[in-house]
Amino acid sequence: MTGTLTIVGVGPGRPELITPAASRVIAAATDLIGYGPYLDRVATSSPGQVRHASDNRVELDRARHALTLASEGRQVAVVSGGDPGVFAMAAAVFEAVETGPMAWRELDIRVEPGVTAMLAAAAEVGAPLGGDFCAISLSDNLKSWTTIRRRLEAAATADFVIALYNPLSKARPHQLGQAFELLRQLKPPSTVVVMVRAAGSGDVRRIITTLAEVNPDDADMRTLVMIGATATRLIAREGRAPWVYTLRREVEGGA
Amino acid sequence: MTGTLTIVGVGPGRPELITPAASRVIAAATDLIGYGPYLDRVATSSPGQVRHASDNRVELDRARHALTLASEGRQVAVVSGGDPGVFAMAAAVFEAVETGPMAWRELDIRVEPGVTAMLAAAAEVGAPLGGDFCAISLSDNLKSWTTIRRRLEAAATADFVIALYNPLSKARPHQLGQAFELLRQLKPPSTVVVMVRAAGSGDVRRIITTLAEVNPDDADMRTLVMIGATATRLIAREGRAPWVYTLRREVEGGA
Numbered sequence: 247m248t249g250t251l252t253i254v255g256v257g258p259g260r261p262e263l264i265t266p267a268a269s270r271v272i273a274a275a276t277d278l279i280g281y282g283p284y285l286d287r288v289a290t291s292s293p294g295q296v297r298h299a300s301d302n303r304v305e306l307d308r309a310r311h312a313l314t315l316a317s318e319g320r321q322v323a324v325v326s327g328g329d330p331g332v333f334a335m336a337a338a339v340f341e342a343v344e345t346g347p348m349a350w351r352e353l354d355i356r357v358e359p360g361v362t363a364m365l366a367a368a369a370e371v372g373a374p375l376g377g378d379f380c381a382i383s384l385s386d387n388l389k390s391w392t393t394i395r396r397r398l399e400a401a402a403t404a405d406f407v408i409a410l411y412n413p414l415s416k417a418r419p420h421q422l423g424q425a426f427e428l429l430r431q432l433k434p435p436s437t438v439v440v441m442v443r444a445a446g447s448g449d450v451r452r453i454i455t456t457l458a459e460v461n462p463d464d465a466d467m468r469t470l471v472m473i474g475a476t477a478t479r480l481i482a483r484e485g486r487a488p489w490v491y492t493l494r495r496e497v498e499g500g501a
Numbered sequence: 502m503t504g505t506l507t508i509v510g511v512g513p514g515r516p517e518l519i520t521p522a523a524s525r526v527i528a529a530a531t532d533l534i535g536y537g538p539y540l541d542r543v544a545t546s547s548p549g550q551v552r553h554a555s556d557n558r559v560e561l562d563r564a565r566h567a568l569t570l571a572s573e574g575r576q577v578a579v580v581s582g583g584d585p586g587v588f589a590m591a592a593a594v595f596e597a598v599e600t601g602p603m604a605w606r607e608l609d610i611r612v613e614p615g616v617t618a619m620l621a622a623a624a625e626v627g628a629p630l631g632g633d634f635c636a637i638s639l640s641d642n643l644k645s646w647t648t649i650r651r652r653l654e655a656a657a658t659a660d661f662v663i664a665l666y667n668p669l670s671k672a673r674p675h676q677l678g679q680a681f682e683l684l685r686q687l688k689p690p691s692t693v694v695v696m697v698r699a700a701g702s703g704d705v706r707r708i709i710t711t712l713a714e715v716n717p718d719d720a721d722m723r724t725l726v727m728i729g730a731t732a733t734r735l736i737a738r739e740g741r742a743p744w745v746y747t748l749r750r751e752v753e754g755g756a
Contacts, residue, residue, distance in 0.1 A: 247595075253628075257520070260522065261521075262520060262521045262525070263520050263521075263522055263578045263614070264520070264521070265512070265515045265517060265518050265519070265520055265616065266516075266518075266519070266521070267515065267517035267518055270513060270517070275749075329616075330624075330628070331620060331623045331624060331628045331629075331630045332620070332630055332646065333631075336624075336628035336631065336746070337626070337631025337632075337746050337747060337748065337749050338749065339628075340627050340628050340631075340736060340744055340746035341746065341748060341749070343736055343744070344734065344746075350737045351736065351737075351739070352738075354738070355656045355744070356624075357623070357624035357625075357627070357628065358624065359518070359616045359620040359623070359624040359701065359730040360616065360620070361520065361614045361615065361616060362620060363582070365584045365587070365614040365615070365617060366614050368586045368612070368614070369585075369586060369591075369611075369612035369613065369614040369720050370589070372612070373585070373586045373591035373592040373594075373595050373612065374586075374590025375586045375587055376586065376588075376591065376595075376645075377592075378635065378636060378637045378638060378652055379635065379636055380633065380634065380635035380636070380656070380661060381633060381634055381635070382633045383633060387630075388747075388749045388750035388751070389750060389751045390751065393660075393751060394658050396660075397633055397660075397661065399659070399660030400655040400656070400658060401635070401655070401659070403655060404651050404652045404654070404655030404656070405648075405651075405652075406635060406652065406655075413741050433559065446614065465754035466756075468703045481595060481598055481599045481606065483606045483607075484606070484607070484608075489595055489598070489610070491591070491592050491595035491596065491599075493592065493593060493596060494593065494596070494643045494644075495643035495644060496591050496643070496644045496645065496648060
């Protein structure tokens with residue numbers, strides 16, 4: 247039997263947000279490869295199915311391991327959180343293919359999309375991504391802080407809603423604070439900021455605040471941060487958190 | 502019984518990409534409201550379930566209709582393509598709430614996320630959204646072309662991967678061509694451009710080309726267009742279309 251490799255997104259956390267397509271691929275796989283907590287979200291389909299759990303680093307090594315198994319004829323599912331194409335495993339697999347043996351290019355490699363964290367986070371508070379938006383990873387493991395700054399500046403001056411992935415970690419505790427400082431120079435203090443922890447997991451925590459008042463210490467690696475555009479608004483509600491949404495049309499005085 | 506309103510994303514097309522959470526909400530609804538082709542994707546759960554099909558305009562009217570039904574005690578599902586929060590129905594519903602009767606703010610309104618078109622389109626060709634990216638709707642029904650130009654310029658100069666939604670329509674056939682012209686002044690001719698029609702539908706068509714050679718006439722309203730960043734690459738394959746992916750790290754000579 248010819249080997250296959252599918253990079254599968256299992257969404258933000260709740261099993262109900264895993265697509266039937268992703269579940270089908272996982273059930274049919276002979277080998278599951280992924281970061282331990284993602285593998286824990288999916289059931290083993292058969293006694294013969296092998297689970298290769300890893301930590302969340304060395305993505306390229308994990309990708310090469312998966313490609314090696316597929317080239318040996320296994321049906322491999324690389325299990326990724328959220329959507330595999332957004333700050334997740336798919337790009338690592340294709341990088342491994344490009345830099346690996348030519349035979350790997352003959353493999354049947356597919357990507358099964360999923361619900362990425364910013365969509366789940368947005369749904370938890372309303373519709374903050376209702377206008378044009380951008381997604382930026384604050385991790386500087388693979389790119390410079392200069393590049394991150396340049397993208398934040400561009401996004402702020404062109405009035406995109408900004409979704410920040412990987413806002414901080416133990417190794418880089420100060421970047422989210424630095425990002426807020428930069429954005430405060432470019433956007434009004436009243437700009438809406440939303441932090442959603444563990445969106446789509448059933449154990450969600452939401453903070454709805456402003457750029458003037460946001461505290462970066464309220465975020466951790468499981469937090470998705472969104473900074474509103476000029477057209478991002480709050481709808482006040484009696485005794486409950488406001489809804490947040492971005493008007494589809496422009497507003498006067500937009501940056 | 503208290504009324505509820507849930508804006509539900511049914512993904513890009515294939516029923517296998519509808520999340521179980523979305524299917525559950527649709528099955529439990531007394532009333533389904535949405536653009537006809539989206540309603541056609543979901544089965545009727547009971548003889549008593551009412552389907553309110555509409556055309557794809559007058560989103561605010563549709564939102565007010567849904568809110569009125571919910572305020573009368575119905576369990577309403579507003580059925581949206583892709584993810585409801587991305588260029589779809591959720592923002593229209595919250596705009597209707599903000600401008601409507603105060604009683605609507607007491608309603609139980611939720612959003613069920615889905616797989617948005619750019620994730621499905623990216624998965625069809627590899628991992629082009631593997632780095633920082635932005636999503637821009639080219640529709641100027643609700644915002645000016647000046648704003649769209651400004652966002653395209655910012656996205657190009659800061660080297661985001663760019664996903665274009667609503668690339669053109671009968672009423673505005675020239676905007677995608679104008680967008681490519683603008684981007685040609687700011688990005689290298691060899692920049693990777695991908696057009697995916699009907700991504701995630703089982704009837705997909707893919708075009709992988711360059712900014713120099715792309716023909717806007719190859720796109721229609723069902724096409725998602727992606728313009729690569731400096732780090733977006735092709736992996737050539739014998740007798741098959743190349744894979745497209747964006748390196749997670751920066752490359753020398755980046756804009």
